[in-house]
Amino acid sequence: MQTLKLKHLVAVRWFHWINFPLLFIMIWSGILIYWAYPIYHIGPFRFFPSWVYSTLHIDHRLANGMALHFVFMWLFVINGILYVAYTLISGEWKMLVPRSLSAFRDAWYVALHDLHLRGDPPVQGKYNAAQQISYTAIIVMGIGSVLSGLAIYKPAQLAWLTMLFGGYRGARLVHFILTIGYLLFFLVHVMQVILAGWNNFRSMVIGWELSDETGRSGLKTEEHLVHD
């Protein structure tokens, strides 16, 4: 006997795969805008080195970037709001949100386990602690991006919001740092998906996952591999 388990609900799969190109377009158009005043750096490392702009043809496209950014922001925000509303109404949030501070310790153990520095991963539900923290953080980041974005977009009309981010320049910096955060999230996320394998990736498309274990908890073996 084999067990097929429904892992990802159809709505969540649509939200996820709709968000992917939207976030990509927001980041891409954001970099087209950022090019016009690319001041951020960490020590000698500039965001971004000039070859990035020339290779990707990012230069002199400020108007292009702004138009795309202020068109696709609507779809990005609507999809995000629907996703959050859905997880709240469906109760999915209970599996996604870390329930106690011990999640941070568990997430650390998960990371050590993934790096083969520790034997057994901690006991988990549908998502492990590292996933819970990542998937909750990414939503908080999304809200931060929308709010800091609004603070830069309308610093007169929403002056109070701009103030909350430490002013116009502060809001721009927050907006940028969050973008770098998405790029880092994306790197780790894709790596983990590759490591977790086809069965896991397929479940994000079709919803169902094959479990070799019969009976009781079904997916435990798979779940350990799946951090995304």
Added chain:
Amino acid sequence: MTDHRREIQLPEEQAQRELRRKTRRDFLIAGVAAAGAIGGYEWITTARREDDVPWPQRRVLEANRKLAESYLNDSHLMPTYSPTQVEHLKSNGDIGLDTPLDAAKWQLQVATDSAPPMSLSLDDIKSLPKTEMVTRFCCIEGWSVIAHWGGARFSDFTNKYLPPGARLPGYVYMATAGEDYYVGLDMKSALHPQTLLAYEQNGVPLAPDHGAPLRLAIPVKYGIKNIKRIGLIRYTNTKPGDYWAEEGYDWFAGL
């Protein structure tokens, strides 16, 4: 979903077949959806251009404008600072400033859709109540500096010079004397209390490269709308042209 159960147990062969069936079906749906998304994006980015922006994007920018314009009111103010916080404002735009200014000959033409234009002198502007403000000047490129302006509120100017009894038109058009550089403004932003016809910067008359003798200081708009060396002001009910909007930027460019 046709199957509302969350777990199905099947003999191995059947389970594999079921999984293949679901995989085929959903990857097909995913493929169609991806093709649709790519097609949609192509359309949004390659449709016929209106002022150098594909028209579907231009429509959304215009919808964004309507939303921002209807929300805007005179109590939405850019934060103000003290003159000691003023920063260096670089001169970033010189379109329409290529001929040397002849201050003695400078005149401001004021026109409406119907009335013949009249000419005003700088003294006419200076006869209006003087307002000083220290506000953030935001360039559309992303940088911003705190700048100190002195001049007449455009709302006071309008009260005085718009022909009495005339209905307030929807827009204002401002241009350099030769109309090399020009901006279009919605009336609400133009009459905003922080919108000045500025003739001073940092307490002294404007420098030529900052728009002498008269420029617009409009902190609720990006720098591109803060036109220098104004030669013409026209009140109009037709949405006016705008130099940078025609180059693909948002016409409203409001903050």
